[in-house]
Amino acid sequence: MKVEPATSPLLALLAGFISELRAAGLPVSLTENLDAMEAIQHIPIEDRDAFKYALAATLVKNHAHWRAFETVFEVYFSLRGAEYDLIDGEWPEGMDLSDFVDGMDGQQRRQGGGGGEAMSAEQLAEMLFQALMRGDDALMRAIARQAVQRYAGMEPGRPVGGTYYLYRTLRNLDLDGVLERLMDQARQDAPGDLTPLEERLERDEFEARVDQLRKEVEAEIRRRLVADRGVEAMAKTLRKPLPEDVDFMHASREEMMALRRAIYPLTRKLAVRLARKRRHGRKGPLDFRNTMRHSLSYGGVPAEPKFRYPRPAKPEIMVVADVSGSVAAFARFTLHLVYAISNQFSKVRSFVFIDGLDEVTSFFEGVDDIGEAVHRVNAEADVVWVDGHSDYGHAFEVFWERYGKDVGPKTTVMILGDARNNYHASQAWILKEIEHRARKVFWLNPEPGAYWDTGDSIVSEYGVHCDGVFEVRNLRQLEGFVENLV
Amino acid sequence: MSFSFADVDSVRKGLSDVQYLADEGIAGVVYLAERLQKPVLVEGPAGTGKTQLAKSVAEATGARLIRLQCYEGLDESKALYEWNYKKQLLRIQAERQGEDPEGEGMWQQIEDDLFSEEFLLTRPLLEAIRAAEPVVLLIDEVDRVEIETEALLLEILSDYQVSIPELGTVAASQIPLVFLTSNNTRELSEALKRRCLFLHIDYPDLDREKEIVLAKVPGVGESLADQVARIVRSVRQIELKKAPSVSETLDWARTLVLLGVEHIDADTAAETVNILLKYRSDIEKALKEFASSDEDFAAPVATS
Ligand SMILES: Nc1ncnc2c1ncn2[C@@H]1O[C@H](COP(=O)(O)OP(=O)(O)OP(=O)(O)O)[C@@H](O)[C@H]1O
Ligand SMILES: [Mg+2]
Numbered sequence: 001m002k003v004e005p006a007t008s009p010l011l012a013l014l015a016g017f018i019s020e021l022r023a024a025g026l027p028v029s030l031t032e033n034l035d036a037m038e039a040i041q042h043i044p045i046e047d048r049d050a051f052k053y054a055l056a057a058t059l060v061k062n063h064a065h066w067r068a069f070e071t072v073f074e075v076y077f078s079l080r081g082a083e084y085d086l087i088d089g090e091w092p093e094g095m096d097l098s099d100f101v102d103g104m105d106g107q108q109r110r111q112g113g114g115g116g117e118a119m120s121a122e123q124l125a126e127m128l129f130q131a132l133m134r135g136d137d138a139l140m141r142a143i144a145r146q147a148v149q150r151y152a153g154m155e156p157g158r159p160v161g162g163t164y165y166l167y168r169t170l171r172n173l174d175l176d177g178v179l180e181r182l183m184d185q186a187r188q189d190a191p192g193d194l195t196p197l198e199e200r201l202e203r204d205e206f207e208a209r210v211d212q213l214r215k216e217v218e219a220e221i222r223r224r225l226v227a228d229r230g231v232e233a234m235a236k237t238l239r240k241p242l243p244e245d246v247d248f249m250h251a252s253r254e255e256m257m258a259l260r261r262a263i264y265p266l267t268r269k270l271a272v273r274l275a276r277k278r279r280h281g282r283k284g285p286l287d288f289r290n291t292m293r294h295s296l297s298y299g300g301v302p303a304e305p306k307f308r309y310p311r312p313a314k315p316e317i318m319v320v321a322d323v324s325g326s327v328a329a330f331a332r333f334t335l336h337l338v339y340a341i342s343n344q345f346s347k348v349r350s351f352v353f354i355d356g357l358d359e360v361t362s363f364f365e366g367v368d369d370i371g372e373a374v375h376r377v378n379a380e381a382d383v384v385w386v387d388g389h390s391d392y393g394h395a396f397e398v399f400w401e402r403y404g405k406d407v408g409p410k411t412t413v414m415i416l417g418d419a420r421n422n423y424h425a426s427q428a429w430i431l432k433e434i435e436h437r438a439r440k441v442f443w444l445n446p447e448p449g450a451y452w453d454t455g456d457s458i459v460s461e462y463g464v465h466c467d468g469v470f471e472v473r474n475l476r477q478l479e480g481f482v483e484n485l486v
Numbered sequence: 487m488s489f490s491f492a493d494v495d496s497v498r499k500g501l502s503d504v505q506y507l508a509d510e511g512i513a514g515v516v517y518l519a520e521r522l523q524k525p526v527l528v529e530g531p532a533g534t535g536k537t538q539l540a541k542s543v544a545e546a547t548g549a550r551l552i553r554l555q556c557y558e559g560l561d562e563s564k565a566l567y568e569w570n571y572k573k574q575l576l577r578i579q580a581e582r583q584g585e586d587p588e589g590e591g592m593w594q595q596i597e598d599d600l601f602s603e604e605f606l607l608t609r610p611l612l613e614a615i616r617a618a619e620p621v622v623l624l625i626d627e628v629d630r631v632e633i634e635t636e637a638l639l640l641e642i643l644s645d646y647q648v649s650i651p652e653l654g655t656v657a658a659s660q661i662p663l664v665f666l667t668s669n670n671t672r673e674l675s676e677a678l679k680r681r682c683l684f685l686h687i688d689y690p691d692l693d694r695e696k697e698i699v700l701a702k703v704p705g706v707g708e709s710l711a712d713q714v715a716r717i718v719r720s721v722r723q724i725e726l727k728k729a730p731s732v733s734e735t736l737d738w739a740r741t742l743v744l745l746g747v748e749h750i751d752a753d754t755a756a757e758t759v760n761i762l763l764k765y766r767s768d769i770e771k772a773l774k775e776f777a778s779s780d781e782d783f784a785a786p787v788a789t790s
Contacts, residue, residue, distance in 0.1 A: 027676075029680055031680050032680060035522070035524070035683075038522060039518055042521045042522070043514075047494070050494050053511045053514035053515060054518055056511075056684070057514070057518060057526075057683040057684055057685060058684075061682075061684045063529060063686040195751065195752055197717075197750075197751065197776050201720055204720045204723065260725070264727070269671055272672060273672055276558075276632075367767070368727070368766070368767050369727055369765070369767040371725065372767065
C-alpha cells in the first residue's frame with residue numbers, strides 16, 4: 001500500500017484531527033491511527049460521507065464517543081467539499097425563489113429570483129415554511145445559510161461563542177411559530193379532523209424537519225467560525241466531556257438527556273457482569289470434612305471433592321439521599337443504579353430529604369420501570385420541612401428517630417449529598433450512632449474533592465463517622481462505586 | 487486479488503438485491519472490510535440486523551457462511567478444533583489386535599498417526615481458515631464468551647491462522663470476511679477492538695425502515711409500510727424500557743397484513759401494540775402518549 005508522504009496536506013490535517021480526538025478523551029492507538037490512514041486511501045476523496053465513516057470505523061470503537069467524534073469531524077472537515085463553499089448569499093444553481101413564494105407580483109419575482117439578499121424577511125419566512133412543508137433538504141440548507149448570513153450578526157474576530165449566534169438566528173426564525181403553522185396547514189389539508197394519533201405523527205414528522213433545519217443552521221455557524229478562527233481554536237472551544245465523564249452537577253440539558261439514555265445500557269451491563277461474577281466466584285476452598293463424608297459412598301476414596309461455598313450474607317442497603325436542586329440529578333442516577341441491581345442485596349430501602357425526610361421504598365416496589373419510579377420520587381416525596389434548603393442535621397434527626405431501630409449489623413448505609421448544610425447544626429453524633437450499629441456507612445459526594453469543607457460544606461465533620469467518603473461526580477465513578485459495593 | 491465490490495455504492499446495491507437495506511455507514515464499512523482485510527465488529531441494539539448483515543453479505547457475494555454462535559462457556563474444543571478421541575481409541579485397539587507392536591519405533595508411528603488430519607475435528611474457526619472457497623465467518627454474540635476466551639480469537643482475527651501444537655500452524659488459503667456481533671452486555675477487550683473495524687448499527691431512519699418493511703413483508707402496500715414506519719419512529723421517541731426493534735416492526739407489519747388492515751387507526755394500534763412492545767409498563771406509556779395529544783400541544787419543540 002502506497003502511503004502519501006507526510007507532507008501531504010490531507011495527512012497533516014488527519015494528524016491534527018487524531019490528536020484532537022485524543023485530547024477529547026478518545027483512546028486512539030497507534031495501530032488505529034495507521035488503519036485510518038490506510039482506510040482513506042480506498043475512499044474517493046470527494047465522498048465526504050464515506051470519508052467520515054472510514055475514519056469512524058477505524059478510530060471510534062465505543063459508540064458513546066460518537067458525538068465527540070462527530071463534533072471534531074465537523075470542525076476539521078467542514079470546509080471540504082464543493083457544496084460547502086463559503087460564498088455569502090448565493091443560491092444554489094437553478095433554484096428559483098418564485099417557484100416557492102406565492103402571492104408575489106412580477107417585479108418581486110424577478111428580484112427574488114436573483115439572490116437571497118434581495119428577499120424581505122417575510123419572503124424568507126415564507127420560503128422556510130414551504131421548505132419545511134415539503135421536506136425539501138436542499139432548500140432547507142440554502143435557507144439555513146441565508147438565515148445565518150442575515151440574522152446571526154457574525155463578525156470576524158468577535159469573541160463570542162457559537163451558541164450566541166445560534167440563539168440570534170433561531171430567534172428570528174421563530175421555529176415554534178413555524179411548527180404551529182405547519183400543524184395548522186396539516187389540519188386544513190386533512191379530509192376530516194385529525195385523530196390524536198394522526199396529530200402526533202404529523203407533529204413528529206415536522207419536528208424532525210425543524211430539527212434538521214436547526215442542525216443546518218448550527219453547521220453553517222460552525223463553518224463560518226472555523227473559517228474565521230481556524231480549526232484548532234474551534235476544536236478546543238467545542239471540546240466537551242464524554243458522557244461517562246459528564247459532571248452530574250453541571251450537566252447541560254442536552255448532556256442530561258445523554259446521561260439518561262446512557263443509564264439503561266449501563267445498568268444492564270452492570271447486572272450481567274455481577275451475575276457472572278456471582279456464578280464464577282462460587283467455588284470456595286476445599287471442604288475437607290464434607291469431601292470425606294461423601295467419600296464413604298466411594299469406599300473411602302475422596303472421588304468427589306466438595307468445596308466450601310462462601311456464603312457472604314447479602315447486605316441490606318439503606319440509601320439516604322439529599323434531593324435538593326444541585327444534587328438532585330446525582331441522587332436520581334444513584335437510586336436508579338442501586339435499584340437496577342437490587343437483586344444483589346437482601347433488601348433496599350430508600351429515603352430522600354431536603355430539610356424534611358421521607359421514605360420512598362414503596363415507590364420502587366413491584367415496578368418494572370425504575371426510571372418512572374425515580375421520576376415519581378421527584379414529584380411526590382414529602383421532603384420539605386421549613387424552607388426547602390438542605391438541612392442534613394434535621395434530616396438525620398428524623399431518620400434516627402423513625403428508622404434508627406431498623407439499622408442493624410447487616411445494614412449498609414449510603415448517604416448521598418454534598419454535605420452543604422446551610423450552616424444548620426450538623427447533628428453529626430447521629431452518624432456516629434449509625435456507624436456503631438451498621439455494617440458499613442458510606443458517603444457519596446458529587447462535588448469535586450477540592451470543594452469539600454469550603455463554605456457551608458461539612459463533609460469531614462460527617463466523614464469521620466463513615467467507613468468511606470467518595471467523590472462521585474460522573475457515571476464512571478458511580479459505576480465503579482456500585483460495583484465494589486456488591 | 488479480486489474484490490466482490492467495486493465501490494461503496496455497489497455494496498449497497500448488492501445487499502439490496504438480497505433484501506438487505508444498508509445505509510451509507512454500513513455499506514462503507516463492509517466495503518472497507520474487504521479492502522483492508524479486516525474483521526468488522528458490529529454492535530447495536532437488539533434486532534437491528536447485525537446478524538443478518540453477515541448472512542446477507544455471504545449471500546450477495548456467493549460466499550459460504552460459517553457461523554460460530556458464542557455462549558458462556560464456549561471453549562477451544564467447540565470454537566477451533568478437537569481431537570476425535572473415540573476414533574483414536576479405536577485405532578489403538580485395532581493396532582493391538584493386529585500384529586504385536588515391536589518396540590519403540592512402532593509406538594512412535596502410531597502416535598504420529600493419532601494426531602494427524604484423520605483424527606482432527608474441525609470447528610467453525612478452523613473450518614473458515616481451511617476452506618478453499620470464499621467464506622464469510624460470522625462470530626455471533628461475541629460478548630457472551632468470557633473475556634479470557636476472547637484471546638482464542640485474536641490470532642485468527644489478526645493473522646488469519648491457527649496454531650495447533652501437534653500439527654503446526656494452519657494458515658488461511660483465502661482471507662475470510664469476518665463479522666463479529668455484540669449486544670454490548672460487557673466491554674470487549676481493547677485487543678479485540680483494536681483489530682476490528684467498528685460498526686454501530688442503530689435503528690434505521692424512517693425511509694430505510696419503510697424500505698425494509700416493503701422488502702421483507704409480502705403483501706404489504708406502500709401506504710401501510712409508510713404508516714408502520716412512522717408510528718414506530720414516534721414510539722421510539724418515548725422513553726421506554728425496550729424500544730421496538732426492526733424484527734418487531736416486521737412482526738407488526740406482518741400481523742397487520744394478516745388482519746387485512748390498510749389504514750392504522752388508534753384502535754388497531756392499541757389492539758396490536760403488544761407485538762411491538764414487550765413490557766407492560768411500556769405498552770401503558772405508549773397508549774397514554776397516543777391516546778390524547780392535548781397536553782402535547784403546549785409542549786415546546788423538542789430540541790435535539
Ligand atoms: N437493514 C435490514 N434489511 C433487511 N432486513 C433487516 C435489516 N435490519 C434488520 N432486518 C431484519 O430484522 C430481523 C432482525 O435482524 P437480526 O436478527 O440480524 O438482528 P440482530 O441485530 O442480530 O439482533 P440481536 O441483537 O437480537 O441478535 C431479521 O429478520 C432481519 O432480516
Ligand atoms: Mg443477532
